[in-house]
Amino acid sequence: MYNLDLNQMSKNEFLTTYWQKKPVVIRQGFKDFVDPIAADEFAGIAMEEMVQSRLISKRNGEWQAEFGPFESYEHLGERDWSLVIQALDNFSEEAAELIEPFRFLPHWRLDDLMASFATEGGSVGPHVDNYDTFICQGSGKRHWRVGDNGRHSEVIAHEALLHVEPFEAIIDVELEAGDILYIPPGFPHEGVALEPSMSFSIGFRANSAISLLSGFADHLIDNELGGQLLQDPQRKAITNSGEITNSDYANIKQQLQNLLDDDKLFKNFVGNFLTNAKHELDLMPSDEPFEAAEVSELLAIHAIKRLGGLRAFYFEDTLNDGVFYLNGEQINFNSEIAPVIKLLCNQVVVTPSELAPWSTNEHFVTLMVGLLDQGYWFWTEAE
Ligand code: SIN
Ligand code: CO
Secondary structure (H helix, E strand, O other): OOOOOOOOOOOOOHHOOOOOOOOEOOOOOOOOOOOOOHHHHHHOOOOOOOOOEEEEEEEOOEEEEOOOOOOOOOOHHOOOOOEEEOOHOOOOOHHHHHHHHOOOOOOHEEEEEEEEEEOOOOOOOOOOOOOOOOEEEOOOOOEEEEOOOOOOOEEEEEEOOEEEEOOEEEEEEEEOOEEEEEEEEEEEEEEEOOEEEEEEEEEEOOHHHHHHHHHHHHHHOOOOOOOOOOOOOOOOOOOOOOOOOHHHHHHHHHHHHHHOOOOHHHHHHHHHHHHHHOOOOOOOOOOOOOOOOHHHHHHHOOEEEEOOOOOEEHHHHHHHOOOOEEEEEEEOOOHHHHHHHHHHHHEEEHHHHHHHHHHHOOHHHHHHHHHHOOOEEEEEEEO
């Protein structure tokens, strides 16, 4: 278990002073930090087909980028390269533990856990992210520079890398294992390994209006909604046929507004949209379907764990109506099991003592049979 120590700051003080406002170094945010994953196991994960990984290196002053899966690292030499894996939380239960201390932020804001292994001189280059990131230094040391936000021209150092022009540093530090660097979106930054080192970045992303709108349009199309035609039965004759009048403009705008004002519809879209997996899930559906009687018995003695990267959310009122959202879908349930659905959404692990009162509830058992069969939740030992 990782305990986050914000150096005398309360979580709310951190949020008020730094969150989305300015970068900060939190020395020894994790005391006695031990990498959740060894570098060789990390390199092995980047050899898997479903994993999104990149190798970034600088040879003779030229940036190079290759995309995984990788077959070997032997050609790379001793320095100036770094291996990055996206959504490591989907593939390593141990690494996913690093997300837990950040649960004081809502999970729907979370993007993923990105991690990198870098040799001396290795870096991904100077860049700006759309993310709030907590960069947690693992083993080894890195030199980090962070510039002020504002306009930073992009440079194409390599077609696969979006770099920015050199910037003046407002933070210039060496990070050691357990140190954390928080960077809000828009602040340019660059980390260069001073020795072989691991780094773990917990990234939080906010959706842009454009991605919400295009997602909403897809939701309407998929559900055959929003096809109502504009209505204007009260129309009067006009003289300027080239004009879009204020009242016509208001009517057109209202047509869209009606869809946004339909909270049942829009909430349903938001629930589906926010639970969509951002990266491929390492799903392992069970070989044989579970039996209800067996699940009922096991629920009283075993903990259950949510698959890494799986997103499950509810709204207060949909929970009371018997609806939650899971992996891009709306799931209906009998509202008498709302308290345990809340646990499934809020906790990665639900313990046998929390599950026991529900282990004989047929609505819950039936739901769990489906979730276990699909590999969304799996049995684990209670801690
Ligand atoms: C890295 O781990 O090297 C890059 C992390 C970041 O800049 O967000
Ligand atoms: Co970055």
